[in-house]
Amino acid sequence: MSRLCEGRVAIVTGAGRGVGREHALLLAAHGAKVVVNDIGAAVDGSGKDTSPASEVVAAIKKAGGEAVANGEDVSSWKGAKALIDAAIAHFGKLDILINNAGILRDRMLTNMDESEWDSVIQVHLKGTFAPSRHAAAYWRDESKKIGGPVKGRIINTSSTSGIYGNVGQTNYGAAKAGIAAFTIIAARELRRYGVTVNAISPTALTRMTEGLRQLTPEEAAIRDPKWVSPTVVYLASEEAQDITGRVIQAGLGRIAVCEGWRRGAEVGQVADPATAGSLVREMITKVRKNSGMDGLELD
Ligand SMILES: NC(=O)c1ccc[n+]([C@@H]2O[C@H](COP(=O)([O-])OP(=O)(O)OC[C@H]3O[C@@H](n4cnc5c(N)ncnc54)[C@H](O)[C@@H]3O)[C@@H](O)[C@H]2O)c1
Known part of the structure; x- marks a missing residue:
């Protein structure tokens, strides 16, 4: 197996469990040095716990990789800046930002309260914007310094709920559709610096989706979050320099390139x-x- 991200430095947000954990493990297996960010919140965004991120770092190190834990809140402007700065301080540079952290506060529109709307928009949409903004400024400066493209990568996390629409998720779907739009626009803006911006729309069995219905072992197996990460690792590699502004579904037995509004x-x-x-x-x-x-x- 050729290692696609040898020596590259990656941040994965919300990497303490679920889909992000698999991204972090596979990136490390492909030679990336990984900042495992996770605030350690409950599915609804409440609480904090440093242990999920530390566990993933321990697993990466045990497998011979390099990783460091980070507990910043990605939806805070200052937290996001501290996260980007921490990666550069620890590993000397940043090549890859995977915006994956997320929460759920599902409710039908007629009953949704202000905090359910605000918290979901904050974590997903601002939690994508804020780290991307700080990373983009860093890559712009690096590109000017070296006088050429930097091969930076932003990989965001959208959802079928956002790009297709799921009942009970006006807050989450609006955030995820916003992330898809953000991806396309940021891709157009950052192309000049050699930074690609793509989004993944995963389907996986995690604590976010468990309990939706009873699954057979076969149904659970094709929903293993490990199936989402190969596409992400390829997009993160230097080989994917020409792929940008795309939303790609991964998981549940398929990889599919989505077509946007036209x-x-x-x-x-x-x-x-x-x-x-x-x-x-x-x-x-x-x-x-x-x-x-x-x-x-x-x-
Ligand atoms: N599981 C699926 O089928 C599915 C489908 C579509 C989209 N997604 C998206 O994939 C991403 C990962 O979801 P998952 O299923 O692995 O869920 P998960 O709950 O297992 O993982 C999300 C992680 O994000 C962390 N997090 C939450 N708020 C944070 C914050 N402010 N700062 C830092 N970390 C924070 C949580 O602590 C948690 O570990 C999410 O963006 C989710 O919306 C998942």
């Missing part, structure tokens, strides 16, 4: 609302339908 049928603008209405109705019959949670068109 203009469908169109007509010239009209002043009369009734005419606009009949034209819109006619166009709706001609265009592709929105997709369901399986990524295929709804009936």
Whole structure:
């Protein structure tokens, strides 16, 4: 097996368990030095615990890799800056940022309260923006210093809930759709510095998804979070310099490249609302339908 990330320095946020843990372990197995960030929160974002991140660091070291634990809150501007600075201070540079940390506070829209909305948007959306912003400024400066591309990587974590839409998750889905949009825009902005920005949309059996329904051993096996990480490790490698602005589904038996919004049928603008209405109705019959949670068109 060729090691794809030899000597590269990676941060994985929310890497104490679940999908992030697998990213950290596979990156280390591929030669990356890993900052294992995790605040150690409960699924709903409450509480703190340093032990999940420390356990992952111990597992990486036991396998002969290099890693350091970090307990910063990625959704805080200062915490995110401290995380980026810690990676550079400890390993001398930063090549890869994997924004994976997340929480869930599901509720139907009619009942969702302000804190359920705010906390989910904060952890996912700001927790993606803040580390990316500090890493991007670092890579811009490095690129100017060396007078060329830096081969930096940002890999964000979206969700089928955001790109396709899942009932009960207006907060989470809006954050995850926002992360997909953030990915496309940041990719366009950072290309000039040699930084690629992609997003993964994982499906995996973790504490976030366990208990949704009873699974057979086979169903559980294809949902093992380890199936998400190979795509992430490839995107993190220097070999993936030409792949940017993509949202890629991984897990549940497949890797799939997602297609984004694009203009469908169109007509010239009209002043009369009734005419606009009949034209819109006619166009709706001609265009592709929105997709369901399986990524295929709804009936
Ligand atoms: N499991 C799935 O099927 C699935 C599907 C779609 C998207 N995702 C996304 O994948 C990512 C990982 O999810 P998971 O299933 O492994 O969940 P998980 O709960 O096992 O792991 C998430 C980790 O993030 C950490 N975290 C939460 N808030 C943090 C903060 N502010 N700062 C630092 N760390 C923080 C938690 O402590 C936890 O260890 C999330 O972004 C999630 O939304 C997962």
